[in-house]
Amino acid sequence: MSKPLILNEDRLFSADPAQRAVARELYALIKDYPILSPHGHTDPQWFADNANFGSATELFLAPDHYIYRMLYSQGYDLNDLGVGSKAGPSTADPRTAWKIFAANQHLFRGTPTAMWMNHVFGQIMGFDKRLDETTADEYFDRIGELLASDAYKPRALFERFNIELLATTESPTDTLEHHQKIRASGWKGRVVTAYRPDPVIDAEHEDFRDKLKVFADLSGEDVYSWKGYLAAHRKRRDFFMEMGATSTDHGHPTAKTANLSGAESEALFNRIIAGEFTSADAELFRAQMLTEMARMSLDDGLTMQIHPGSFRNHNQTIFETFGRDKGCDIPLATDYVNDLKPLLDAFGNEKNLTVILFTLDETSYSRELAPLAGHYPILKLGPSWWFHDSPEGMTRFREQVTETAGFYNTVGFNDDTRAFLSIPARHDVARRIDANFLARLVVEHRLELEDAAETIKDLTYNLPKAAYKL
Amino acid sequence: MSKPLILNEDRLFSADPAQRAVARELYALIKDYPILSPHGHTDPQWFADNANFGSATELFLAPDHYIYRMLYSQGYDLNDLGVGSKAGPSTADPRTAWKIFAANQHLFRGTPTAMWMNHVFGQIMGFDKRLDETTADEYFDRIGELLASDAYKPRALFERFNIELLATTESPTDTLEHHQKIRASGWKGRVVTAYRPDPVIDAEHEDFRDKLKVFADLSGEDVYSWKGYLAAHRKRRDFFMEMGATSTDHGHPTAKTANLSGAESEALFNRIIAGEFTSADAELFRAQMLTEMARMSLDDGLTMQIHPGSFRNHNQTIFETFGRDKGCDIPLATDYVNDLKPLLDAFGNEKNLTVILFTLDETSYSRELAPLAGHYPILKLGPSWWFHDSPEGMTRFREQVTETAGFYNTVGFNDDTRAFLSIPARHDVARRIDANFLARLVVEHRLELEDAAETIKDLTYNLPKAAYKL
């Protein structure tokens, strides 16, 4: 017998009646605010072409590493879950894959995935029964029908979700053709890009040399000279800004920065280009480029985001068979205090530069990030990220950051997702957790209710708008 | 005037009425479940000989490092607490030692020791007054009487505690004579061993060469050759499995693993045997042996437990005077992401291997352990361990692990104790904390009650049964 799917209106609020009452009141103020999504990984082609999405498996299961990593950890094969490999698309029957997911809902108990999916199923897809083995077919069929309808096309959903702005992330080697098409289409939806130059900065990336070639072609610069390489970045940044970009994004293994002299930088760059570099050289080059990017941001005004601390593609077998980004990235301890110092020595006191820091290492919240952001004018803290984009994770973020950095050195929520349909769910979780955290401060008489009300509006809307210059 | 000893039936549950009500309901479902104790350090001789235990001091004080380390930290001498040294047994009068403990109950306020001991005193020994200076003699006398009775013999207590299975831990150099005797006795109690090869793997252990000799004798293999050494492990593992073992246990200073070629391994082994090795060699050998043990587990099916991150015998004076395991071990920061990679590269994607990870470094829960266990099929997370086997520690474990790894990549509770009489108390604490944690998810509408009910049964019984193949 199937079980009812219930989205309780008090979900994520404390059970304490006093705190819950305040949380409700604060949440009510902002629950219908438009969504600002200044950092994410949706595909701009969806909004350019506005084609219908495919099956439930193609939309929800195969692209969502939160889901298939959990199933993989319990012994299911990625191919059987609809995940394509280097050999080509998955050979699994989408319905069969879906049934594996349906039959393993217990694995997701207590995870944010469970909350996000229930929100999507209940609120967006209209189900009133939970997904399980008994409802798997009904879900698969009904989702397929809905996705084939006009109301579930990308642009229609974008509008229904009340998204004011959505940023995608592209490499300098991307032509941004989809963004151009969106702009040319006359559609009112604001979809902008963000400049993520990792592929032409990380000399250890397997496609580095191929990407450099494209970088040269698109920029028309001699990217094999240090000057030309920097000029190419400036040109592409300008073009990205034409396509709406207000920020850059940098996903490095560490937070290391460097501030070499011009001659040292050029010598290092020449080693990189000659292919005669050590792993330490590659790390130093990434470090130097963060400082170069900050220098460019001072000129062109792009807000800079640093996302360090992930050991990418940790599972060697999966990397070889399935490629990158298959749920095999594992966080690393990250040092911000020493690593950021060269960049901060150079630009830390600037008033017209914003650098947003993220972490996968929660130990840095109270020890490093809050003290740094609570002092340096250029620094702001991004929200709890990736594995920590969750009720407990968000709560720890506020608990460990606020007392030193306050609320106003943070920048609101990022959904950071490829899972387009989960965007409202994710923002809703963040809004509820902020409401609940502020409510605790209120009922413990650490904050006045009217100040909490102003704060939650700022967290939801004004802070991201300002930090990302939207 | 003595104070009443009260074991409140709601202990460890939140004071919030809604959460408490759900916690009660969940706890009621499993409070009488039999105890599975798949990892611990009780003495098999107790169950083999079934002799009466000694005095209160001998049973509770002298062997319990939680207790005497706290008293030692406040200036009491170990000898005065009944703890034997290298020079021989303690010269203290047991009753006098007991009175020191009795007079210092305030030191244990807020510690799990206080809860465990009150449970033992109230539930198992039948006291209704608290231990303090005024009741010290009464306690000492009454406990002595009880321990001299048939009802308090090891096997009777085992049955009274409703223990379905109890694992001890032995070295490959142990003859397992007590386990053989238990099996030969026809007693129904299931006491099994576990294979802990540290003494013949850690070349830096002071008894390494002596232990190798015994290892040779018991296995009949040439343990001084790499092939013979591995063969000896295989033989002893087989024999341990005859004595009920379903798991191995590895207590290394770090989580380092290695995957050397056969020739490299042999060369390293030869340096170890020749006694011509550096500290780095010893570390590399321990690292390589974890991978060898995983390889053997693939063949014989033993579940593997890795307990890294303790600086053993940190107090040099105590080590020299009293020897090992005298409450002087201190946790170390532990890196799982880099250290486990060689083993994971070799066997991380196997479906017929289970490796259970423990930590003394809570920072690894959300940063490393949950992401690793939430991806690799072979990895599961052991419960919060040792210093963290406590209400706050267990709660942090669930809060920091569940959102990424779920409940189903964990393996239920381990009491990990030498303190036999505290086993029911420890399992009761774990059950209550799990009930309370699940109850919070329910009242915050993050989990349905019926799912919580299924989950707590799994945490209490089904998950340890599966992970340890009981």
Place this chain on the structure above:
Amino acid sequence: MSKPLILNEDRLFSADPAQRAVARELYALIKDYPILSPHGHTDPQWFADNANFGSATELFLAPDHYIYRMLYSQGYDLNDLGVGSKAGPSTADPRTAWKIFAANQHLFRGTPTAMWMNHVFGQIMGFDKRLDETTADEYFDRIGELLASDAYKPRALFERFNIELLATTESPTDTLEHHQKIRASGWKGRVVTAYRPDPVIDAEHEDFRDKLKVFADLSGEDVYSWKGYLAAHRKRRDFFMEMGATSTDHGHPTAKTANLSGAESEALFNRIIAGEFTSADAELFRAQMLTEMARMSLDDGLTMQIHPGSFRNHNQTIFETFGRDKGCDIPLATDYVNDLKPLLDAFGNEKNLTVILFTLDETSYSRELAPLAGHYPILKLGPSWWFHDSPEGMTRFREQVTETAGFYNTVGFNDDTRAFLSIPARHDVARRIDANFLARLVVEHRLELEDAAETIKDLTYNLPKAAYKL
């Protein structure tokens, strides 16, 4: 329209009615206890001269790095906030500076600064309206009037605050003239010094050689020889003890200790004096001096405090322009387990030595500090410090430390402040948080109410009194 300033009598207590009721009861027991402030940085000249304090800006804003670092992080210049630089005093108009602070109260929402300041404004200054743009002038004027009155002179406030003892911190190169003047004055207020020898121990400090010269002059010893240098420390310690010192304080970048032979120490010292030393030498010298200080403490009985783990003057520009201690210190990950071992090997088991450890790295609470203090007789844990001297920080301290170290290896609260008027507020926060934490243990049936009552008295008064030998 201005907003009412309300100090709710239940502030910082849980909203749960049961817990709150117990917290109230526990807090009532100790809220009027006298203040012991055994570690802080107030200026003894205040109490020696008993002159009136200056304006609101001079008293509250310009010297308080918690306040101006937050404003600086949002783009305000330090000079505009009244903070003096190397070029001289701030050129800002104090009233204008005050208005910046007044207009930015929202930045402090959720921070301890907000609670401390509201306590000062409401309780000590008698305001019933909150500070904001509309009340900035009124505040500035009224505070100026009050500070000009006799009732707000340092000694009058000291008495009004019910301070039983206040320790300041001075360098061996300080003549302690203010302390001498206080003693000579016949005033009853107990203001004592503490021995902080960092300036003559840290060879990397820019004033090291100048300080050594003063050290030589004041001690009359040949501080350029190892023997004379140690003798100078002993002499100055004796003099500090005459001026009431019961403790030393050591603020090193790491917790590193060393136990070199006499010859090695002397050779190291000679390199330091010759100015021919590496950064590693300077670190080793600081490490060795902690052990030397412990050795002296064994003789003279001074309690030793170690405050490691701050990257001082992280902001190079501010350091060059404004100098030290301008809110630019950032915590560092700190290793206690390896770093303290040499000192612990030498003196860890002494019964007549107390070493109090502090940290800015909260990850060490449960992993390192509680296990160390829960074992070694000489070790005690100082309260949560600096960035963690806050409701959440204090709560984490108790949650993460108590289960392993108990309450009785901690030493009560330190306000550690230069902000004299905030001392009652800070102690009040600590007392409330302890009451609230103990109340939770009581309502979760983990501690009896009568034991909690005894414990909070010990935390508030008896433990600091004993640890600091007051």
